[in-house]
Amino acid sequence: MPRSRPGNVIRIRGSRVHNLKSVDVDIPRDALTVITGVSGSGKSSLAFDTLFAEGQRQYIDSLSAYARQFLDSLPRPDVDLIDGLAPTMAIDQKPGSASARSTVATVTEIYDYLRLLYARVGTPHCGECGAAISRQSVDAIRDSLCRLDEGAKLILMAPMVRGRKGAHREVFQTIRQAGLVRVRVDGQLHLLDEVPELAVRKNHTIEAVVDRLVVREGFESRLSDSLTLALRLGDGLVSASIQSDDDQWRDTIYSTAMACIECGASIEEIEPRTFSFNSPYGACPECDGLGVIDAGETTRVCPTCEGGRLRRQAMSVTIDGRSIVDLVAMPLNDVDRWIGSLPPKLSTLHRRVAEPISAEVSKRLQFLDRVGVSYLTLDRGAQSLSGGELQRVRLATSIGSGLVGVCYVLDEPSIGLHPADHDRLIQCLRTLQRQGNTVVVVEHDEATMRAADRVIDVGPGAGNQGGQIIASGTPKQIQSNARSLTGRYLAGKDEVPVPDQRRPTEGPALTLHGVATHNLKTITVQFPLGCFIGISGVSGSGKSSLAVDTLLPALAHYLEHGRKLPTGVTTEAQFEKLTGADSIDKLIPIDQTPIGRSPRSCPATYSGVLDEIRKVFASTRESKTRGFSASRFSFNSPAGRCELCKGHGVERIPMNFLSDLFVTCSRCGGKRFNRQTLQVRFKGANVADVLAMTVDEAAEFFQNVPSALRQLESLQAVGLGYLHLGQSSTTLSGGEAQRIKLGTELARKSTGNTLYLLDEPTTGLHFSDVKRLVGVLQQLTELGNTVVVIEHDFDLLAACDWIIDLGPTGGAEGGYLLGQGPPEAIAALDDNATARYLADKLKAARMVKGGV
Template identity: 80%
Template sequence: MPKSRSASSIRIRGARVHNLQSVDVEIPRDAITVITGVSGSGKSSLAFDTLFAEGQRQYIDSLSAYARQFLDSLPRPDVDLIDGLAPTMAIDQKPGSTSARSTVATVTEIYDYLRLLFSRVGLPHCGSCGAAIARQSADVIRDALLSRPEGSKLVLMAPMVRGRKGAHRDVFESIQVAGLVRVRVDGEMYLLEDAPELAVRKNHTIEAVVDRLVVREGVESRLADSLSLALRLGKGLVTAAVQDESGNWIDSIYNTAMACIECGASVEEIEPRTFSFNSPYGACPTCDGLGQVDSGDGKTICPSCNGGRLRSEAMGVTIDGVSITELTAMNLTDAATWIGGLGPTLSPLHRAVAKPIQSEVSKRLEFLDEVGVSYLTLDRSAETLSGGELQRVRLATSIGSGLVGVCYILDEPSIGLHPADHDRLIRCLRRLQQNGNTVVVVEHDEATMRAADRLIDVGPGAGAQGGKIVAAGTPKRIQANKRSLTGRYLSGVDAVPVPETRRAADRFLTLTDVNTHNLKTITARFPLGCLIGISGVSGSGKSSLVVDTLLPAVEYQLAHGKRLPTPAGGIAQFGKLTGAAELDKLVPIDQAPIGRSPRSCPATYSGVLDEIRKVFAATREAKTRGFTTSRFSFNSAAGRCELCKGHGVERISMNFLSDLFVTCPRCGGKRFNRQTLQVRFKGANVADVLAMTIDQAAAFFENMPSAHRLLSSLQAVGLGYMHLGQSSTTLSGGEAQRIKLGTELARTSTGNTLYVLDEPTTGLHFDDVKRLVGVLQRLVDSGNTVVVIEHDFDLLACCDWIIDLGPSGGINGGRLMAEGTPEQIAGRADNATARFLAKKLR
């Protein structure tokens, strides 16, 4: 039978979430659909706040009543109808649950397989002398204990439970059956009958006390018998506690399976948790498995594990001479080669054990290579990944999961990718779709748009001027649609104009012999008073050059040596910096959040709220009531709603789902108490003003120069659609960066400022890029120098100077491929950037 209309597509009717204006749209199932439009047009409202939100709500409603009691019901999005909806999964750029302990290997579950591989196949080595660990006989253990000084007190114990959750009543019973009367529980000694009740959800260690004796002549036979019993109960393990000269009890663990032939040192049984830096059995005790320790201005590499995170016993286990820390320090390409070549040197038994593990790891490494992140190392902290990198890592994990019938929703997966890598990303999306899934992508990348089965253009403008479906259909149909702004750019009718001339490069800020991270002792020249683009494939060294070297080096010189250049990730390594004397200010503008709580918003970060508070405090009503400017701050107890503490929302923990924020029932999201809201200016209270868009507020405060200047700057960077009080937790990295840029624009410029931006086109439509280029050019026209790390060739084509790194990522990158004007770069035949730049300069 043919599929019904509802089964072949996802139908959305009457969507009114945020600025969507009763949108009706169909998204074909088992196809790739790209949703595009200018910033603030309603793309994310449609994809995430409508489509994904309803999918998540339906999933929770499908759970059992028992499961739902731990979760709050999600409100239905403001939509008349959504049918044909498949189970939804969002792969966005948010860090989620990643922490300092999360790495590329753990996020992709590759590390779980590696832990299993090394525990089953690895060869342990002694942490003291480096010799291979061999089995230890009971006689050898006995002789080691008898070698203690005469008179030494000794307690022999059989480890029964080691770091396991549970009450373990059966363990205590087995100890009693063995005829023993003492036990050590979590380091404390008890008579068996006095042993405490154990908390079920806590880890416990239980050791049966087999014998207590003193080392002296004639004890040999008794020690041998007790040792035999302890090894039998402990399944090959025995703990010997010996009292030293100071009266302290020192534990030594002996193992009939694992001991050093040379020095007799024992190690515990090698298990998967031996290699876990999240477990006390594997984590380096100095850094607690973080690989770094606190010292002076910041984190330094742990001196005990040298950043490996693990105990020496774990790092001493090798396969073909490679430890697990050495393997995870490899980039994904080298790791795949090592895993693929494993086998010939292994025994037949070990080869059989390793084979299925090899298959799973190789498959995941293959997917990571497909999405263009092969330059990453397995031990790379997830916290240091860009939003785009993290999203592509998650995408590779989803492809490897093999799920079918799922609706995947992605948020600009091309962010941070050089166009040379876009084809690989598109192939991954197509593979996900061909596996029987629906793929919905919010995207501005031209190549991704052209590769889509269906293109949905949302607009025509931002905020209240957006929220409509301007056009929907195949990319070719959109390209032919004159009403579609996206279509006009795809067809070439509209374009970001390329300057006819370039600014002269005659004064340089020069960094010599830079070898930070993967940079290969390069010398880079940054012409002062120019717009400079830093290009290259992902992982080529762009951030290493600019963020980790140029920024701290300039900062150090401007501070006249008061602070050392200590960027995250280590000391910048370079020969010297010249030309910085011509600068008097450094302004880095990154994509870090402008605040980490719902209380932060564009109004607070830009400082416009301070001006607004002055306006309200100057009203007659405020003066009559004795209200000062602090009354109109939601950080002040006097003026804010005390139920939500000025947040406007309440946070609800959703356990394994993302936390949910719901509108405060007392203030209705207005953030302020009733008395504060009674004060009005031109008929609006302070909550009404914060609910305005930046465009609306600029008109409202037209006659207030200080407030209007700040608002006009935010308008200039394309944020007019944004609400003044919009929570910082809802802002994208690109929006946060443009708020910072707009705030800087409003400040008085000296004309000798170095501005550094990291991919400012993130989240921008073609038309938004045109506006951004105009803003950056104005900054340079004032005599400033602007450096942008960028992949967008509309912006790169407008630069005066380009520094291109490559040829690829990771250890195969870090070389200066070319520098010069866009025309000079485009004329090179040996350069990946040149190919794409030439198309923009035609």
């Protein structure tokens, strides 16, 4: 029977994905919904692994069997019913297919328009002498070949196909009808009747061999006839393969379309692919379009293209005196101004071509400005973007696409954004929603919650203690819901505590003098030692340039080279000198990079607690009787692992045109270990049982094993008690990976005098998780360490002893030191974005303490 659809909502009934406990929830369509809750409560399981996954599965299943063979087949989420679902699209923070070739321009498709613009309107110049390029006559091509040395051999060919897929049988037929008998296919000469069958899905280059000549007196007449035929078959192009003195054959392309007036050099027809660094017709041959080349263990800028990625021919094409490489290196706002002022400078014909292209580029640039990334440049590599930046670039692209009737699912788009930029982000989400789309956002940001039409609070705890819908309603309804932990923070009934007294900052300090890395304006910055330090500022203001690109390599250089003070330039860092580093004994950077790229890596292996667990099992009577050592209890060891699945716990079954199927190993039942290893038990549990435990469960289980307990309690302290010890590291978020690193460091015995550097540790954290994190960082500082945090979360910044604020904007107009001092001093600054929000946070904290 047809299903009923009461109301304009997406109905989810009985979702049991991961830790969700048969959840029932309604998500309004054509509205902005925020899903929130503590870390690990099941937010992503509901939004991505249920809602988005089912939308993707339904879309793939709607395709033909032929189309499905090129796509991964997706399993149905463990849910009873999802009704009213629109086509879904995820805008997350994962790099996906972003490679070293992906840039802001390519991700947003702006580069496609720029390539078209330069191909149709650009003026080419000679790469040798710089003169403008004009069309070359047949006589000029003949005279160029006649100037070859006496006796030189050449093969005259007509390019028929250049880098296109297909079998091209009709091309070979055309060559045969022209009376020719030889052809060069992909660089190899063949008789026309002996050409092998071409692979349909591969690119091919086919050239008809028109004549084979030797330069001698009287060959001009034959050359002219052959040139005429070659140019006719090749649509104005002819390829001459000339034998050099070293017996090597080198090709030269001649064109009746484009040639240098001054020196006679010929260039190929200018096409959009001429400006593509992903195409062999546009990419720099030295670096293959990457802009850099390997130099041992490091990379350096390609000397041929100087980082421009393109061939000299492409970089010599200009519009209004500017090449495409120059254009993409400009800040987005400058590109928008240049594009807008371009049409009046062009001829009438070129203006008609340029105006619609310029309008599309300008529209996309304005969307990027609205999501707060106008400080980026178009040539910025996608891999160098933070998760939040990449997500906002994708958001701008989605807004520009104009799609309607889509359910967009976003993963914390506010990450990396200063609160001053949140309003613009919220307006972008509203624009997406007003276009006729449903917007579902997994988010912890207070401003985004208050702006939403519906807030869904998942909890009450993490892992097995979560997976329930605690509250669902408007922000005001959530705020007044006594069961909702999120509501308590929105209502001001709970908060991240602000210290009653700051640590003294007048003592020894680490000082970076004259920092000019990237956009920093030769600033001098102090880091008081033994303090909790926050680095704040709007997106692109220079926070990472100061901490990650300057402080980190400078201090690492100092510690690694016999405490020799670095000055000048260290890798990308540009600064005058570093002082006060003699009081630092150790440097520990804790970022959000994955803790392991292999599914074998897990919290137990990274934190080292598995080493202690293996020792416990090796010390049992059963192990000693059998002669088992600690290595026996590693799923990476051939002695202890299941040999059928090689310790993975699953078997891979090829499924022809469907996606590969992964099923639980039939021999070990997914436990990873062989039968003999699993027979060894400690307190009734084998090693596989222990790996299936959460951190909280394992802490209780090993409460009498101090070495293991210390590491488990450290993971609990950073709010990861819900993680399973054997959970694959590939399933962890960036925030979870960072907290595992922090918990691992916390478990080590501290000697003090260590500098910890963290990059946005509040990523993915609920208010209550931030409260716990601040407590951990305060604990590290109390031990005599210095903790430096790049952060936008004002709950954390208000708890710092010292704040370094950069700005006032991002990109070229940022990089100034706006202030450094205790939070109260920064909050008192005039005309300062950070000051406004920090002052409000400190005022609210005082009111809570005063019982107001």
